[in-house]
Amino acid sequence: MTKKVLVLMGGFSSEKGVSLVSGKTAYEALKTAGYEVEAVDVTREVDRQIRNSFGGQGPDVVFNALHGPFGEDGTVQGMLEMMGIPYTHSGCLTSALCMDKDKTKEILDAAGLRVPQGRVVRTDELVGKHPMPVPYVLKPVAEGSTFGVVIVREESEPAPRPDLLMDEVYHGRAIIETYIPGHELTVALKGDEPLAVTEIKAEFYDYEAKYSSNAAPHVIPAEIPGEITTEALIMAQRAGQVLGCRGLSRVDFRWNPELGVNGLFILEVNTQPGMTPTSLASEQAAHRGISFAELCQWMVEDASCRR
Incomplete structure (x- = not known):
């Protein structure tokens, strides 16, 4: 019997626009793969939306194309667990941990994986002076798509001001960490398998660089020394295992070539x-x-096996 797959997209986080594009793309791919597919722009009555899908029969599997808070932080995942509906990507605890960048760093550091030095501060503590030696990065504790990220490179640059940090993004807390000069790298995980290393050719891989038509060039495989490629693949796989990632995930890196591995x-x-x-x-x-349709099909079947 053909599986009924419901795509959750949109929602009400700062990343709604990206989620709508992800959801529509996945919807078309899943139709191509032969599934019976519906998609909903998620509201706060998402439980009702799910139950009313497919003429009131509900889905066999949920394809979660939500990004940001509520869709990516364990909230929707917990609801789907209660409803007994299998869903793509990681589970409740992993989703919650990885959405909290500070907690993620603590766990990775405890596992012996290198992370930038830093700490969490209240935004009201930022009172016109640099909170750590430059260069440093200031970013929200629990947001994605580089929303609200600030890089301070020079002592002469003004320190971040609390009144300019968006409350709906920072929620009163910020991570301050040492800026790593060099290369932006990333590794996608298909289940437990690292796929490749990509280098993103951008000085600052912000929201516009990620999602605009003039997106920063992606070099795949990354043109870096073989030992760095090997290390990135090993570290990404280990990070996914330590945090309990499943389905499709991605590990982002910075590499300073002056320090080698x-x-x-x-x-x-x-x-x-x-x-x-x-x-x-x-x-x-x-x-x-692996075609996009094949990737989406694998994600659905992978979720189904965990029911």
């Missing part, structure tokens, strides 16, 4: 990587000979 640092782990025409994970899958 020891200059490779994990920035964060993304349990709901974008699935847009410019997305990194789908590009790595294609590099490995």
